[in-house]
Amino acid sequence: xxxxxxxxxxxxxxxxxxxxxxxxxxxxxxxxxxxxxxxxxxxxxxxxxxxxxxxxxxxxxxxxxxxxxxxxxxxxxxxxxxxxxx
Numbered sequence: 001x002x003x004x005x006x007x008x009x010x011x012x013x014x015x016x017x018x019x020x021x022x023x024x025x026x027x028x029x030x031x032x033x034x035x036x037x038x039x040x041x042x043x044x045x046x047x048x049x050x051x052x053x054x055x056x057x058x059x060x061x062x063x064x065x066x067x068x069x070x071x072x073x074x075x076x077x078x079x080x081x082x083x084x085x086x
Contacts, residue, residue, distance in 0.1 A: 011051065018044050053079055 021041060056076040063069035 014051075015048070018048055049079075 021044070053076070056072065056079050059072040060069055060076055063072050
């Protein structure tokens with residue numbers, strides 16, 4: 001299987017997996033744990049942030065009036081300035 005292929009999963013499953021992984025207590029300082037928390041988890045968080053930005057931007061596009069658009073844009077800019085992590 002090619003390493004460049006992407007996988008699609010439902011967003012609710014992605015969010016549940018990320019929440020579960022963040023709640024794990026991996027106090028054993030094994031090589032796997034260090035690699036997971038320094039490589040894998042940050043990438044998952046960046047992906048979640050990207051998804052949230054896209055969703056928030058969509059609210060700007062589909063706003064029904066100027067007030068909704070202004071509010072949605074403020075939410076988008078706040079999230080965008082907040083960076084990729086939690």
